[in-house]
Amino acid sequence: MAMLSVENLNIRFSTKRGVLQAVHEVSFSLEAGEVLGIVGESGCGKSITNLALMGLLPTTATVSATKMNFDGEELLDISEKRRRKLRGKKISMIFQDPMSALNPSFSVGQQIDASLKVHGIKGKSKRRAVALELLAKVGITDGAIRLKNYPHELSGGMCQRVMIALSLALRPKLLIADEPTTALDVTIQAQILKLLVDLQKDFNMGMIFVTHDLGVVASVADKIMVMYAGEVVEMGTAQQVLSSPAHPYTKALLASLPESYEDKAAGSRQALPTISGMVPDLINRASGCQLYPRCGQSEGSCETTKVGLVELADGRRVRCLSVGEKR
Ligand SMILES: Nc1ncnc2c1ncn2[C@@H]1O[C@H](COP(=O)(O)OP(=O)(O)OP(=O)(O)O)[C@@H](O)[C@H]1O
Numbered sequence: 284m285a286m287l288s289v290e291n292l293n294i295r296f297s298t299k300r301g302v303l304q305a306v307h308e309v310s311f312s313l314e315a316g317e318v319l320g321i322v323g324e325s326g327c328g329k330s331i332t333n334l335a336l337m338g339l340l341p342t343t344a345t346v347s348a349t350k351m352n353f354d355g356e357e358l359l360d361i362s363e364k365r366r367r368k369l370r371g372k373k374i375s376m377i378f379q380d381p382m383s384a385l386n387p388s389f390s391v392g393q394q395i396d397a398s399l400k401v402h403g404i405k406g407k408s409k410r411r412a413v414a415l416e417l418l419a420k421v422g423i424t425d426g427a428i429r430l431k432n433y434p435h436e437l438s439g440g441m442c443q444r445v446m447i448a449l450s451l452a453l454r455p456k457l458l459i460a461d462e463p464t465t466a467l468d469v470t471i472q473a474q475i476l477k478l479l480v481d482l483q484k485d486f487n488m489g490m491i492f493v494t495h496d497l498g499v500v501a502s503v504a505d506k507i508m509v510m511y512a513g514e515v516v517e518m519g520t521a522q523q524v525l526s527s528p529a530h531p532y533t534k535a536l537l538a539s540l541p542e543s544y545e546d547k548a549a550g551s552r553q554a555l556p557t558i559s560g561m562v563p564d565l566i567n568r569a570s571g572c573q574l575y576p577r578c579g580q581s582e583g584s585c586e587t588t589k590v591g592l593v594e595l596a597d598g599r600r601v602r603c604l605s606v607g608e609k610r
């Protein structure tokens with residue numbers, strides 16, 4: 284059985300305007316040591332899918348799934364106490380903005396120490412040794428000095444290294460990295476990305492890597508899940524999705540990437556895809572294809588026909604009427 288197996292995940296929010304279906308029937312799985320890239324425009328449900336795994340959604344959210352199994356445990360059935368134990372110990376998450384994820388009132392040393400203590404590592408000197416070892420692992424060589432620093436005394440890249448050290452403290456089986464490099468300068472982005480990939484291999488962790496940037500995901504992921512309006516529109520190996528995208532949305536995302544990596548290095552920063560049109564209203568979801576109004580390949584029937592995921596001959600799954608018909 285896969286280390287992580289999610290089937291038919293639905294996330295709804297009650298809002299003043301009505302019920303907002305933010306994630307709709309999302310299924311995926313992950314093996315130990317495997318990297319799943321999740322890509323899609325802003326608001327498509329990448330973060331909340333992962334927050335559901337962490338059990339960190341606000342109380343206005345309703346989460347349901349036929350299966351959300353991690354390492355033999357059914358996440359929707361376990362107690363909040365057990366959830367807290369899993370967080371950090373078996374599943375860790377790092378976020379886009381490391382500065383706000385760290386507590387400004389405590390030094391780096393205090394924060395790592397507290398995390399190790401919560402998870403039962405006894406003895407202050409033992410914890411200090413572990414903390415220094417962790418900092419070295421994330422490329423911080425002057426660890427003894429850094430332990431005394433407060434978050435505001437660190438650069439963005441250094442903060443993200445500390446966050447990664449914190450998230451790895453208990454050797455999680457699954458690391459969720461939600462846009463971990465987006466807030467950083469281009470050169471630092473590349474360093475942090477390399478660090479994450481090296482650590483993922485080193486620790487043989489499963490990793491979910493969330494990004495807007497298909498260029499980034501190409502160098503990290505084994506398989507890719509493309510999301511649109513809270514749904515999976517295409518899922519396959521990185522090779523399949525990037526070199527022969529089947530869904531019109533994946534094609535549009537790829538087409539909107541900058542010409543080359545040199546362009547990026549020259550300072551265009553983040554490759555935010557720009558596809559004309561707006562993401563749909565998730566409260567009044569259309570009955571047919573969610574992409575219909577923005578899709579260059581749509582036909583009349585796409586507007587109202589419910590479109591399911593179809594498995595192609597090469598094993599990838601695609602949610603598009605035209606692709607389904609071509610099979
Ligand atoms: N607390 C909330 N209350 C109501 N709706 C929410 C809430 N949080 C998220 N949503 C809805 O869920 C959708 C998905 O949000 P999510 O944060 O997962 O997007 P995302 O794909 O991570 O986007 P980004 O790339 O900007 O981080 C949003 O468009 C929004 O409609």
Ligand SMILES: [Mg+2]
Nearest residue numbers: 329330331461
């Ligand atoms: Mg997000």
